[in-house]
Amino acid sequence: MKINNSIQQLRDLSFQVRKDVIRSLAEAGSGHLGGSLGLADIFTVLYFNILNHDPQRPDWKDRDRLILSIGHVAPVLYASLARAGYFPIEELQTLRKLGSRLQGHPGKDHGLPGLELSAGSLGQGLSVAVGTAISGKIDNKTWRVYSIHGDGELQEGSIWEAAMSAAHYKLDNLVSLVDRNNVQIDGNTKDVMNLEPLADKWKSFGWHVLNCDGHDLKDIILAYEQARKIKEKPTVILAKTHMGKGVRSIEDNHTWHGKAPSVKQADKFIKELEQNG
Amino acid sequence: MVKMNKFTNKEDIPTKNGFGEGLLEAGKKNNNILVLGADITGSVGANLFADEFPERFFSLGIAEENCIGVAAGMAMNNKIPVFATYGVFSAMRTTDFIRVSVCYNNLHVVIGGAHAGISVGPDGATHQALEDIAVMRVLPNMTVLSPCDSTQTKLATIAAIEKVNGPVYVRFGRAPVPNFTSQTMGYEVGKAQVLMEGNDVTIIATGHLVWESLQAARQLSNNGIYAKVINVHTIKPLDHEIILNAARQTGAIVTAEEHQKTGGLGSAVAEFIVQNYPVPMEFIGMPDCFGESGEPPELMDKYGMKSRHIVEAAKNVIKKK
Ligand SMILES: [Mg+2]
Numbered sequence: 001m002k003i004n005n006s007i008q009q010l011r012d013l014s015f016q017v018r019k020d021v022i023r024s025l026a027e028a029g030s031g032h033l034g035g036s037l038g039l040a041d042i043f044t045v046l047y048f049n050i051l052n053h054d055p056q057r058p059d060w061k062d063r064d065r066l067i068l069s070i071g072h073v074a075p076v077l078y079a080s081l082a083r084a085g086y087f088p089i090e091e092l093q094t095l096r097k098l099g100s101r102l103q104g105h106p107g108k109d110h111g112l113p114g115l116e117l118s119a120g121s122l123g124q125g126l127s128v129a130v131g132t133a134i135s136g137k138i139d140n141k142t143w144r145v146y147s148i149h150g151d152g153e154l155q156e157g158s159i160w161e162a163a164m165s166a167a168h169y170k171l172d173n174l175v176s177l178v179d180r181n182n183v184q185i186d187g188n189t190k191d192v193m194n195l196e197p198l199a200d201k202w203k204s205f206g207w208h209v210l211n212c213d214g215h216d217l218k219d220i221i222l223a224y225e226q227a228r229k230i231k232e233k234p235t236v237i238l239a240k241t242h243m244g245k246g247v248r249s250i251e252d253n254h255t256w257h258g259k260a261p262s263v264k265q266a267d268k269f270i271k272e273l274e275q276n277g
Numbered sequence: 278m279v280k281m282n283k284f285t286n287k288e289d290i291p292t293k294n295g296f297g298e299g300l301l302e303a304g305k306k307n308n309n310i311l312v313l314g315a316d317i318t319g320s321v322g323a324n325l326f327a328d329e330f331p332e333r334f335f336s337l338g339i340a341e342e343n344c345i346g347v348a349a350g351m352a353m354n355n356k357i358p359v360f361a362t363y364g365v366f367s368a369m370r371t372t373d374f375i376r377v378s379v380c381y382n383n384l385h386v387v388i389g390g391a392h393a394g395i396s397v398g399p400d401g402a403t404h405q406a407l408e409d410i411a412v413m414r415v416l417p418n419m420t421v422l423s424p425c426d427s428t429q430t431k432l433a434t435i436a437a438i439e440k441v442n443g444p445v446y447v448r449f450g451r452a453p454v455p456n457f458t459s460q461t462m463g464y465e466v467g468k469a470q471v472l473m474e475g476n477d478v479t480i481i482a483t484g485h486l487v488w489e490s491l492q493a494a495r496q497l498s499n500n501g502i503y504a505k506v507i508n509v510h511t512i513k514p515l516d517h518e519i520i521l522n523a524a525r526q527t528g529a530i531v532t533a534e535e536h537q538k539t540g541g542l543g544s545a546v547a548e549f550i551v552q553n554y555p556v557p558m559e560f561i562g563m564p565d566c567f568g569e570s571g572e573p574p575e576l577m578d579k580y581g582m583k584s585r586h587i588v589e590a591a592k593n594v595i596k597k598k
Contacts, residue, residue, distance in 0.1 A: 067350075108382055117353070121377040127343045128378055131350020131358070134335065138311075138356070158374075161340035165347065169335070 005048050010217045014044035018246045020079035026266035028096040034243035034256035036076040038181050043080040045220040055085035058113040065132050067147040069125020071105035078102050086114035123156025130166045133174040147176040152184030155193045166234040167206025174234040175227040181243045183254040202236045214239030247272045286455035295427035296449050297322025299434025313344045313360040321361045321391035341366045345374035352384035361389025364406030379444045380418045387437045388446045394535035396452035396573035405568040411540025413446040414513045420445040421512040425487035426456045432464035452573040454485035469516035475503030478591045479523040482533040483509045483542045493587035515545050524554045529594040531559045538562035557597035559590035
């Protein structure tokens with residue numbers, strides 16, 4: 001199932017996803033708001049335009065695989081899955097609670113439909129995506145693998161082991177996206193551990209590099225469509241994003257990386273969202 | 278339950294040979310078996326498979342963490358990935374990858390721990406895996422196999438691939454060690470084997486110390502002490518029934534393993550015994566220190582893992598009854 005949504009529909013959906021993220025985090029009382037909001041547009045595009053998937057059949061063998069490596073942005077994944085119809089939207093309010101299928105970092109053992117991978121320890125998802133992509137190649141499958149990474153995560157050495165292997169095996173069924181918001185918990189990536197020249201790094205590892213504005217829905221779609229045409233090598237999309245995007249008062253403020261809003265703050269943030277929308 | 282009083286060493290063989298043979302045999306039966314290599318494919322015995330099925334062998338270079346993650350991705354897609362390298366790397370360099378990507382996702386990834394134990398010898402402490410059982414067995418969902426000779430390693434490898442559903446670690450070594458079991462003894466994951474009967478003391482061993490334990494039991498019988506010898510080829514799940522019965526029957530236990538005394542087989546047995554039927558215990562293994570270079574028999578002797586040490590421990594533990 002592929003839904004061809006109009007840009008306006010996608011915009012409405014990403015607004016909903018952001019609202020869901022804010023509400024579920026406020027209800028949870030802890031979690032990662034900044035990165036989840038920053039990825040809302042990308043996740044909306046993936047689940048409502050790019051991914052070939054079927055919420056009625058989460059285990060459908062020919063689905064595209066979304067591998068979320070940065071488990072801490074689970075709220076945006078959960079909101080997207082719920083909006084896509086994998087489980088009831090009300091369930092988002094159980095985030096991080098005892099017995100919930102919505103674990104603080106994704107845990108498959110709790111049986112959440114649509115979740116591909118338990119993850120949360122940084123630097124592992126790209127390797128898993130490589131193994132998934134190799135399996136697809138072995139079986140001559142046309143489904144594709146989409147992995148999502150943080151920019152801070154690229155400081156993990158294992159990412160580059162995986163990057164090397166993806167190019168070695170010419171995995172053109174793999175598209176990785178880097179949430180390039182230039183911040184991480186301790187501050188700016190350039191101060192914590194400089195990543196630049198980032199595009200050159202990926203190129204030198206044998207990847208095709210695309211750039212996009214991670215908040216321009218058309219631009220995100222365009223990047224994923226271009227990636228589909230690249231043969232014989234994996235593609236990485238360096239998506240320029242803003243942590244906390246949509247809520248002006250917290251945008252680009254890294255102190256909101258690992259925080260949840262209070263219920264009162266959540267009301268205020270949603271008002272800001274509405275004003276921006 | 279196997280009861281045999283006579284085991285003879287047919288030939289000294291490295292247990293890694295059994296791994297290579299088991300991998301090849303299983304690979305012939307199932308196209309979904311994939312093997313990952315981290316540059317030392319030949320020295321861990323996986324070359325037999327790689328030569329026979331090059332299209333199902335994936336070289337990933339010296340990048341063990343990536344190997345584990347890639348294996349997880351394959352296992353998510355109905356493949357049965359097997360990744361073997363030296364145990365110091367396959368179990369310990371990669372532990373967090375195994376914990377999260379493999380165990381937390383409960384994926385059937387077969388991890389081979391080659392060159393395990395101090396009997397790696399001259400390579401020295403960096404390459405002697407003496408903590409791998411401890412690290413692997415505390416991970417939820419993980420199965421830990423530690424066969425006693427090459428013949429049994431072949432069976433264990435096939436069982437790891439065909440019978441286990443989740444994450445599994447198979448431990449084996451490089452030094453030639455007595456090959457004394459037969460294929461007809463079979464291999465059931467989680468079912469320990471009584472190799473010798475006796476009422477005075479139980480020797481519970483794993484890996485090639487099972488052979489040393491049989492030798493120790495023979496020496497003890499010359500002194501009128503009769504030891505029951507149990508081969509625990511599966512550290513996890515541990516065969517509780519056989520251990521409980523042995524504790525009741527003999528009232529004293531010696532554990533023997535080529536591994537740190539802390540955290541391995543001895544600890545696993547002790548954890549069970551103290552909660553269910555406390556009896557005195559003695560532990561044979563590395564005394565919480567690093568190894569060093571030397572020939573395997575010299576090292577086994579220096580660090581107290583030869584049959585004579587087991588004999589000593591048996592006599593001591595009987596005094597504590
Ligand atoms: Mg970041």
